[in-house]
Amino acid sequence: xxxxxxxxxxxxxxxxxxxxxxxxxxxxxxxxxxxxxxxxxxxxxxxxxxxxxxxxxxxxxxxxxxxxxxxxxxxxxxxxxxxxxxxxxxxxxxxxxxxxxxxxxxxxxxxxxxxxxxxxxxxxxxxxxxxxxxxxxxxxxxxxxxxxxxxxxxxxxxxxxxxxxxxxxxxxxxxxxxxxxxxxxxxxxxxxxxxxxxxx
Numbered sequence: 001x002x003x004x005x006x007x008x009x010x011x012x013x014x015x016x017x018x019x020x021x022x023x024x025x026x027x028x029x030x031x032x033x034x035x036x037x038x039x040x041x042x043x044x045x046x047x048x049x050x051x052x053x054x055x056x057x058x059x060x061x062x063x064x065x066x067x068x069x070x071x072x073x074x075x076x077x078x079x080x081x082x083x084x085x086x087x088x089x090x091x092x093x094x095x096x097x098x099x100x101x102x103x104x105x106x107x108x109x110x111x112x113x114x115x116x117x118x119x120x121x122x123x124x125x126x127x128x129x130x131x132x133x134x135x136x137x138x139x140x141x142x143x144x145x146x147x148x149x150x151x152x153x154x155x156x157x158x159x160x161x162x163x164x165x166x167x168x169x170x171x172x173x174x175x176x177x178x179x180x181x182x183x184x185x186x187x188x189x190x191x192x193x194x195x196x197x198x199x200x
Contacts, residue, residue: 163184163185165179165185165190165199167190168190171185171198171199172199176199177198177199178197178199179197179199180196180197180198181196181197186198
């Protein structure tokens with residue numbers, strides 16, 4: 001800052017010096033000593049030209065420094081903007097990744113729930129089928145038992161009808177004696193004492 005202020009002050013001093021030299025030259029031109037006046041004027045012109053050149057160089061340096069500073073500010077601004085854009089992009093990518101991970105988690109949870117429901121449905125169908133099969137087996141067994149009882153009753157009735165003994169001798173020969181009441185071949189005529197046992 002101090003150097004730049006100094007640089008700004010130099011042109012003002014140079015201008016003041018030039019003005020002073022110009023006044024001296026004007027005064028010297030009216031002096032009776034013409035040679036010395038011309039020499040002095042010539043010296044002032046040389047000094048004035050040198051000061052003007054120095055001022056121009058100083059102005060060029062200042063302009064170069066200002067341009068360099070402007071360029072540095074522009075580069076810094078571009079870099080800051082680039083870094084901010086990179087940060088925004090990184091946050092956007094992170095948000096997308098988080099959303100994708102959440103979507104995958106939800107999809108996996110839904111798939112697991114669907115598998116659980118399907119497994120429960122399969123188990124329920126298996127239990128229902130087993131119960132239906134057991135019920136059918138019980139029904140068939142009951143029908144078979146009823147048919148067997150009916151067949152046994154029919155066989156007993158047929159045997160009762162077929163068994164007939166004319167007397168106790170036939171009953172004994174057939175190995176059926178003694179004959180009890182309600183048994184095949186029993187007859188009240190063979191039960192002489194009426195106690196329910198024939199061919200005693």
